[in-house]
Amino acid sequence: MDIEEFSCFTDLSVSIGSHRCFRFRKAGYKAIDDICDYYHTLEERPVVSQVEPGYLAKQMPDHPPLEGEKIEDITKDFQRLILPGMTHWQHPSFFAYYPQIASFESILGDLYAGALSNPGFNWACSPASTELEAIVMDWSAKLLGLDERFHTASGIGGGVLQTTASDAALLAAVVSRTRYTKLHPGVPMEKLVIYGTTQTHSLGAKAALILGVHFRALEVTMEDTFSLRGETFSKALKEDREKGLHPYLMIATVGTTSSGAVDNIQEIGNILEENPSIWLHVDAAWAGIGFALPEYRDIGHLDSINKYAHSFCTNFHKWGLTSFDCSAFWVKDRRLLTDALDVTPEFLRTRHGDTGMVIDYRNWHLSLGRKFRSMKLWFVLRGFGVSGFQSHLRKVEYSPRTWQCK
Numbered sequence: 001m002d003i004e005e006f007s008c009f010t011d012l013s014v015s016i017g018s019h020r021c022f023r024f025r026k027a028g029y030k031a032i033d034d035i036c037d038y039y040h041t042l043e044e045r046p047v048v049s050q051v052e053p054g055y056l057a058k059q060m061p062d063h064p065p066l067e068g069e070k071i072e073d074i075t076k077d078f079q080r081l082i083l084p085g086m087t088h089w090q091h092p093s094f095f096a097y098y099p100q101i102a103s104f105e106s107i108l109g110d111l112y113a114g115a116l117s118n119p120g121f122n123w124a125c126s127p128a129s130t131e132l133e134a135i136v137m138d139w140s141a142k143l144l145g146l147d148e149r150f151h152t153a154s155g156i157g158g159g160v161l162q163t164t165a166s167d168a169a170l171l172a173a174v175v176s177r178t179r180y181t182k183l184h185p186g187v188p189m190e191k192l193v194i195y196g197t198t199q200t201h202s203l204g205a206k207a208a209l210i211l212g213v214h215f216r217a218l219e220v221t222m223e224d225t226f227s228l229r230g231e232t233f234s235k236a237l238k239e240d241r242e243k244g245l246h247p248y249l250m251i252a253t254v255g256t257t258s259s260g261a262v263d264n265i266q267e268i269g270n271i272l273e274e275n276p277s278i279w280l281h282v283d284a285a286w287a288g289i290g291f292a293l294p295e296y297r298d299i300g301h302l303d304s305i306n307k308y309a310h311s312f313c314t315n316f317h318k319w320g321l322t323s324f325d326c327s328a329f330w331v332k333d334r335r336l337l338t339d340a341l342d343v344t345p346e347f348l349r350t351r352h353g354d355t356g357m358v359i360d361y362r363n364w365h366l367s368l369g370r371k372f373r374s375m376k377l378w379f380v381l382r383g384f385g386v387s388g389f390q391s392h393l394r395k396v397e398y399s400p401r402t403w404q405c406k
Contacts, residue, residue: 034075056081121348132374134158140316146306146330196253254284289315
């Protein structure tokens with residue numbers, strides 16, 4: 001490769017208008033063409049990859065190239081080596097797991113965010129990445145009908161973008177554990193219990209495994225459409241407390257992965273009113289996006305979620321036209337996040353952060369650095385608008401009772 005000609009890949013101080021970025025522009029145009037061609041021919045491709053395990057290592061060297069290669073050669077190998085090994089989640093005949101629908105608006109937003117390459121762990125890193133996230137999370141909360149207590153603008157609650165619903169559940173487990181142990185000091189970690197059901201995603205059991213606490217899967221039945229009922233929850237509480245255990249988190253689900261079940265949030269909430277130290281996290285990873293349609297809010301117990309839930313999660317990277325990853329997580333009390341997660345060495349202190357004038361999202365999730373995910377969600381919400389987003393959902397509506405394809 002001619003380093004001088006293609007130096008825009010190594011000298012990022014060069015302006016985008018420089019002649020040295022000519023080949024970058026050319027490669028970028030070609031990449032967009034390749035993406036469009038991929039989607040245009042997607043229906044002709046097999047849904048599931050036809051390769052055998054280890055296929056890629058057989059076709060690649062076992063060491064990186066000594067000298068840089070031409071971008072044209074790399075993109076040819078993307079077509080030749082990578083695409084044949086992909087299972088196409090965007091394929092119209094892909095029906096496994098959950099919907100995974102990435103829009104062109106989302107892809108463009110990701111492209112712009114990648115160009116900025118900002119770690120976004122506090123406001124000072126880049127004010128726009130922090131403030132845009134707060135705005136789009138409030139837009140999304142309004143789109144889904146979440147209570148104002150979940151809104152960042154409330155000054156009390158707020159939303160933050162995570163990688164996946166599994167990370168959101170782990171975050172809820174960490175924050176609720178801190179809250180519970182402050183309310184009940186001296187309780188050993190090995191006595192703590194997280195509740196889910198036999199239909200709950202493995203995220204509940206994995207969170208318990210990571211934290212060294214118990215996970216109990218409460219039995220649900222077909223007669224109740226695999227929904228957790230208050231009587232079952234109440235009985236489990238009594239049993240575990242008699243054993244000296246301390247249930248501290250209930251993970252309820254709206255739209256389980258295996259059966260589309262919706263737990264009875266109202267009955268669960270009634271029990272929690274008598275047990276206020278137990279946190280209710282609602283995992284609506286794929287089905288929660290359906291709350292954008294008002295006609296589906298009753299079946300998903302949205303009113304009860306707004307009344308009883310401490311936290312709520314849904315994934316825009318499933319039904320929500322946004323490329324992976326983009327998991328939305330809201331809490332009603334943001335102070336519980338920062339109480340559990342705030343670690344501020346001197347090098348992370350800022351004038352605005354010290355005064356509490358701004359949000360530092362590093363204290364709203366488990367890691368420090370974070371992607372600029374709000375950019376692609378902003379592109380999606382603006383590109384489709386509420387009416388366009390709802391129209392997309394109504395093309396293929398799903399409820400726990402029936403598929404309706406229009």
